[in-house]
Amino acid sequence: xxxxxxxxxxxxxxxxxxxxxxxxxxxxxxxxxxxxxxxxxxxxxxxxxxxxxxxxxxxxxxxxxxxxxxxxxxxxxxxxxxxxxxxxxxxxxxxxxxxxxxxxxxxxxxxxxxxxxxxxxxxxxxxxxxxxxxxxxxxxxxxxxxxxxxxxxxxxxxxxxxxxxxxxxxxxxxxxxxxxxxxxxxxxxxxxxxxxxxxxxxxxxxxxxxxxxxxxxxxxxxxxxxxxxxxxxxxxxxxxxxxxxxxxxxxxxxxxxxxxxxxxxxxxxxxxxxxxxxxxxxxxxxxxxxxxxxxxxxxxxxxxxxxxxxxxxxxxxxx
Amino acid sequence: xxxxxxxxxxxxxxxxxxxxxxxxxxxxxxxxxxxxxxxxxxxxxxxxxxxxxxxxxxxxxxxxxxxxxxxxxxxxxxxxxxxxxxxxxxxxxxxxxxxxxxxxxxxxxxxxxxxxxxxxxxxxxxxxxxxxxxxxxxxxxxxxxxxxxxxxxxxxxxxxxxxxxxxxxxxxxxxxxxxxxxxxxxxxxxxxxxxxxxxxxxxxxxxxxxxxxxxxxxxxxxxxxxxxxxxxxxxxxxxxxxxxxxxxxxxxxxxxxxxxxxxxxxxxxxxxxxxxxxxxxxxxxxxxxxxxxxxxxxxxxxxxxxxxxxxxxxxxxxx
Numbered sequence: 257x258x259x260x261x262x263x264x265x266x267x268x269x270x271x272x273x274x275x276x277x278x279x280x281x282x283x284x285x286x287x288x289x290x291x292x293x294x295x296x297x298x299x300x301x302x303x304x305x306x307x308x309x310x311x312x313x314x315x316x317x318x319x320x321x322x323x324x325x326x327x328x329x330x331x332x333x334x335x336x337x338x339x340x341x342x343x344x345x346x347x348x349x350x351x352x353x354x355x356x357x358x359x360x361x362x363x364x365x366x367x368x369x370x371x372x373x374x375x376x377x378x379x380x381x382x383x384x385x386x387x388x389x390x391x392x393x394x395x396x397x398x399x400x401x402x403x404x405x406x407x408x409x410x411x412x413x414x415x416x417x418x419x420x421x422x423x424x425x426x427x428x429x430x431x432x433x434x435x436x437x438x439x440x441x442x443x444x445x446x447x448x449x450x451x452x453x454x455x456x457x458x459x460x461x462x463x464x465x466x467x468x469x470x471x472x473x474x475x476x477x478x479x480x481x482x483x484x485x486x487x488x489x490x491x492x493x494x495x496x497x498x499x500x501x502x503x504x505x506x507x508x509x510x511x512x513x514x515x516x517x518x519x520x521x522x523x524x525x526x527x528x529x530x531x532x533x534x535x536x537x538x539x540x541x542x543x544x545x546x547x548x549x550x551x552x553x554x555x556x557x558x559x560x561x562x563x564x565x566x567x568x569x570x571x572x573x574x575x
Numbered sequence: 576x577x578x579x580x581x582x583x584x585x586x587x588x589x590x591x592x593x594x595x596x597x598x599x600x601x602x603x604x605x606x607x608x609x610x611x612x613x614x615x616x617x618x619x620x621x622x623x624x625x626x627x628x629x630x631x632x633x634x635x636x637x638x639x640x641x642x643x644x645x646x647x648x649x650x651x652x653x654x655x656x657x658x659x660x661x662x663x664x665x666x667x668x669x670x671x672x673x674x675x676x677x678x679x680x681x682x683x684x685x686x687x688x689x690x691x692x693x694x695x696x697x698x699x700x701x702x703x704x705x706x707x708x709x710x711x712x713x714x715x716x717x718x719x720x721x722x723x724x725x726x727x728x729x730x731x732x733x734x735x736x737x738x739x740x741x742x743x744x745x746x747x748x749x750x751x752x753x754x755x756x757x758x759x760x761x762x763x764x765x766x767x768x769x770x771x772x773x774x775x776x777x778x779x780x781x782x783x784x785x786x787x788x789x790x791x792x793x794x795x796x797x798x799x800x801x802x803x804x805x806x807x808x809x810x811x812x813x814x815x816x817x818x819x820x821x822x823x824x825x826x827x828x829x830x831x832x833x834x835x836x837x838x839x840x841x842x843x844x845x846x847x848x849x850x851x852x853x854x855x856x857x858x859x860x861x862x863x864x865x866x867x868x869x870x871x872x873x874x875x876x877x878x879x880x881x882x883x884x885x886x887x888x889x890x891x892x893x894x
Binding site: 291293295296299344347350351369370371373374375376377378380381382384385388390394397398401402404405407408409411412413415416417 | 610612614615618663666669670688689690692693694695696697699700701703704707709713716717720721723724726727728730731732734735736
């Protein structure tokens with residue numbers, strides 16, 4: 257998806273405002289991650305020059321509009337969430353030996369794995385620095401650091417189970433930690449810091465969770481899509497890294513086989529033959545429906561309208 | 576050094592109490608780093624089962640005795656500092672490709688670099704979780720996360736300058752960030768959280784800084800000591816990793832040569848011929864003296880007596 261949401265007429269002004277806010281968030285990120293060591297700054301510039309769609313900071317600034325928006329505070333919070341996310345990407349690329357990140361050389365391929373370790377740590381620490389602002393509710397800082405440990409636990413669990421079939425339950429635990437947790441917390445902290453009541457914030461957090469789950473399952477489905485070169489990923493990269501994602505797991509439930517010697521074509525045939533893609537699509541749809549059902553319970557407002565459109569475009573990918 | 580300080584008669588009870596406290600800190604660390612995923616817990620057990628001398632938590636519990644000691648709060652704080660330190664060690668071993676850590680297989684050699692990346696991240700996040708306790712002064716949490724970013728910046732700077740001669744000034748910046756910062760903050764936060772006044776806490780922090788600088792220079796000197804196998808390190812490991820430490824930097828100032836083709840023996844001869852070791856010892860001595868001069872300015876108390884003895888044994892290594 258790109259940030260070209262087709263929002264309703266009444267929400268256009270808010271949507272444009274949010275896009276402008278993301279530019280402020282970017283400036284804030286540059287300020288907060290600045291290093292006085294030019295050698296270090298050079299690497300940080302590379303990371304930051306390659307910012308993606310900024311989904312998570314968008315969720316933060318958007319959810320903050322369900323309450324009383326305090327621009328400078330929320331920009332900072334959104335920046336911290338994105339810095340944290342970028343830290344995890346820098347480290348993920350080490351593990352996946354990814355040559356590219358968003359069509360640019362990854363930090364690990366340009367500077368080596370070793371530099372990438374410290375760069376990720378530096379960003380993680382900077383994100384915590386930003387969060388240590390007395391204006392923020394300390395519980396939110398706690399929630400964000402818990403999200404980091406959940407991400408790491410999930411990545412460890414996923415990595416340790418490479419070339420092995422996780423149960424569907426454990427697969428859901430993994431994607432819950434590695435993706436949905438940060439989506440959830442982004443919507444939660446943005447609204448809490450804007451003085452929304454706890455119930456609304458929890459509801460938004462839950463929407464973030466459902467969106468994150470659907471988003472990750474769709475991402476896993478796209479790994480099987482021969483047309484997905486357009487999103488800059490090669491097909492079956494998860495499988496090649498040893499990660500058996502949910503289409504494979506569903507297929508394995510129907511036909512338990514040893515996959516290690518399967519060619520690319522054999523694997524795709526195996527998954528299709530056992531309705532792995534269909535079952536995974538159904539699962540993605542389940543989370544998508546839940547997210548929309550929850551969005552519908554929200555009181556009508558511009559922010560709700562943007563959230564609905566955002567969710568639609570986030571999950572409306574070819575899969 | 577081992578934790579067998581020869582403390583003065585009057586400080587023996589305190590010293591014994593501190594040793595007992597370290598056991599509580601260990602239990603606290605186990606509790607705080609617990610993962611519900613058994614696969615993850617297995618790795619954490621390996622990290623934690625190999626705890627070292629716990630210098631930094633010792634500094635925290637010790638400095639807290641300059642004020643009003645609150646056991647449960649300080650144990651938790653000391654644990655967070657140690658978890659943070661262990662996170663950096665797990666990541667350092669990736670970079671140095673260290674096979675061993677304290678004579679046990681390092682996480683990166685036992686589980687692979689990839690697992691070590693996430694394990695370090697997990698510990699970093701857990702340390703932040705622990706620090707997000709409303710009993711702690713938020714400024715201290717900020718100071719600790721700033722210490723993490725300083726450590727990372729220094730490691731990045733050191734790594735990027737492998738096989739190159741840093742200026743002495745930049746070398747001091749590196750060791751200040753990678754070692755002295757955490758020593759300093761350990762003494763500072765322990766005393767602040769025990770309601771010491773700001774001036775005393777700053778003074779203790781400064782002592783930590785001087786101790787850390789001296790400790791690191793001595794560590795760098797030990798890399799040239801043919802008898803240092805006893806501390807479980809092989810000689811010239813820094814040099815072999817491309818790190819030109821201060822004995823080499825001093826020697827290069829006198830005789831600027833290209834070292835890349837030097838054999839081990841040629842390098843040692845080169846350093847000795849140019850008084851590299853002597854100059855480095857003098858530098859270590861400068862920081863040691865400063866630390867003791869500052870300790871002498873503290874009001875007499877049992878904690879001061881233990882700090883003095885601790886510093887003496889910390890820096891009294893064969894070098």
